[in-house]
Amino acid sequence: MKLKKEHIQDSNKKGVSIHGEEFDFLSNQLTKHGVDVPKLVQKLADFQVAIPSWALGAGGTRFGRFSFYGEPASLEQKIEDVGLLHALTKTAGAISLHIPWDIPEDYGAIRQLATANELIFDAVNSNTFQDQKNAEQSYRYGSLSNRSKVVREQAIQHNIDVIGIGEKLGSKSLTVWLADGANFPGQHNFQTALLNTENSLKEIYAALPDDWKLFIEYKPYEPNFYSTVIQDWGTSFMLANACGEKAYTLVDLGHHLPNTNIEQIVSTLMLKGKLGGFHFNDSKYGDDDSTVGSVKPYALFLIFNELVYGMEHNPQNPYPAWMIDASHNIKDPMEDLMQSLEAIQEAYAKALLIDQAELMAAQRENDVVLCQEILQNAYRTDVRPLVRQARLLKGGALNPLMAYRSLQVREALIKERGKHSIATGL
Ligand code: PSV
Numbered sequence: 001m002k003l004k005k006e007h008i009q010d011s012n013k014k015g016v017s018i019h020g021e022e023f024d025f026l027s028n029q030l031t032k033h034g035v036d037v038p039k040l041v042q043k044l045a046d047f048q049v050a051i052p053s054w055a056l057g058a059g060g061t062r063f064g065r066f067s068f069y070g071e072p073a074s075l076e077q078k079i080e081d082v083g084l085l086h087a088l089t090k091t092a093g094a095i096s097l098h099i100p101w102d103i104p105e106d107y108g109a110i111r112q113l114a115t116a117n118e119l120i121f122d123a124v125n126s127n128t129f130q131d132q133k134n135a136e137q138s139y140r141y142g143s144l145s146n147r148s149k150v151v152r153e154q155a156i157q158h159n160i161d162v163i164g165i166g167e168k169l170g171s172k173s174l175t176v177w178l179a180d181g182a183n184f185p186g187q188h189n190f191q192t193a194l195l196n197t198e199n200s201l202k203e204i205y206a207a208l209p210d211d212w213k214l215f216i217e218y219k220p221y222e223p224n225f226y227s228t229v230i231q232d233w234g235t236s237f238m239l240a241n242a243c244g245e246k247a248y249t250l251v252d253l254g255h256h257l258p259n260t261n262i263e264q265i266v267s268t269l270m271l272k273g274k275l276g277g278f279h280f281n282d283s284k285y286g287d288d289d290s291t292v293g294s295v296k297p298y299a300l301f302l303i304f305n306e307l308v309y310g311m312e313h314n315p316q317n318p319y320p321a322w323m324i325d326a327s328h329n330i331k332d333p334m335e336d337l338m339q340s341l342e343a344i345q346e347a348y349a350k351a352l353l354i355d356q357a358e359l360m361a362a363q364r365e366n367d368v369v370l371c372q373e374i375l376q377n378a379y380r381t382d383v384r385p386l387v388r389q390a391r392l393l394k395g396g397a398l399n400p401l402m403a404y405r406s407l408q409v410r411e412a413l414i415k416e417r418g419k420h421s422i423a424t425g426l
């Protein structure tokens with residue numbers, strides 16, 4: 001299914017004049033305070049977030065999977081779904097594939113389909129956290145960290161194969177997330193596991209094309225509950241440094257223990273030029289995969305403040321690769337992704353409102369109260385008219401979620417794919 005531009009424009013008709021009034025009002029207010037509104041709106045319009053191919057079906061839990069009707073059953077259908085999201089939001093212009101769940105059969109056709117949907121291929125993700133069909137070696141006791149050389153070699157080769165697949169699609173980065181770790185004290189030797197991982201990553205790095213990046217993701221626990229080999233940003237940073245200048249740390253918001261100061265991690269990594277990738281989601285406890293901004297929107301805003309600061313002040317850091325990493329059990333995944341995209345745009349817009357020069361002056365004066373006021377004034381601004389304006393500029397929907405419902409997209413997908421189609425993936 002493809003949404004026609006006219007349908008989206010029709011759905012905008014009802015709200016466009018109220019939007020105009022709201023936008024003008026806010027724009028006048030902000031201009032009086034020295035904000036360059038057209039520049040800010042352009043930044044929002046330019047901000048694109050990749051959608052992972054595994055987020056389009058109903059996510060599983062350890063206890064059950066409640067399928068969502070009309071799920072995309074093939075890579076082609078996943079690309080079409082991201083195309084629909086992008087047509088409505090104009091913020092989802094990239095797709096991130098997971099190998100082996102999404103190996104293309106016909107590369108030319110897949111590339112064409114992506115182009116037709118105005119999508120590019122973002123980072124490719126390897127998978128050594130599951131045993132693959134017909135694989136000779138098992139990852140039961142780890143992959144890149146495994147004590148056995150043959151297992152490590154299989155995992156290294158898989159990552160190299162994934163790079164090959166990504167090259168044929170135009171991807172420019174490989175994301176490695178390892179489930180490796182131990183479930184029980186004494187199960188493995190920490191130093192051996194870390195050294196094996198470092199050496200394996202170096203071999204993968206050696207196979208990386210010159211214009212590619214390697215993103216190393218970290219996570220404190222799960223699926224192993226005693227220790228994870230790449231448990232935190234420090235370990236990832238150390239491994240990235242050991243590999244070389246094309247290797248970076250990837251921050252996933254759900255991969256921290258409760259109350260970790262993620263904004264400080266972001267800031268440190270950008271100062272050191274090592275924040276390569278960023279996965280959005282939200283959580284209450286751990287890697288909950290909740291909708292972005294649904295639990296801790298102020299924390300997201302503080303993180304965006306550091307991202308904006310880093311993008312403006314740290315030329316040593318490359319422009320990060322943004323992706324949503326969430327997978328749900330009970331919401332329509334497309335609706336959930338639209339909610340996440342909206343939350344990301346809002347947090348970004350609010351962070352862009354912070355007057356960094358004013359904040360620095362207040363910090364110099366040690367005016368702690370004013371520092372807080374500056375942040376909170378930006379946070380309390382209702383920036384939704386700016387976000388809507390950015391979407392309108394690019395031909396998207398004023399209200400993507402409502403347009404999705406009124407255009408009966410899910411109903412059309414169910415008609416096309418049937419009720420019981422199941423997405424490959426988690
Ligand atoms: C598992 O925690 C995870 O969500 C990681 O964040 C990866 O990015 C993703 O799975 C897919 O490999």
Ligand code: MN
Nearest residue numbers: 217252279325
């Ligand atoms: Mn992730």
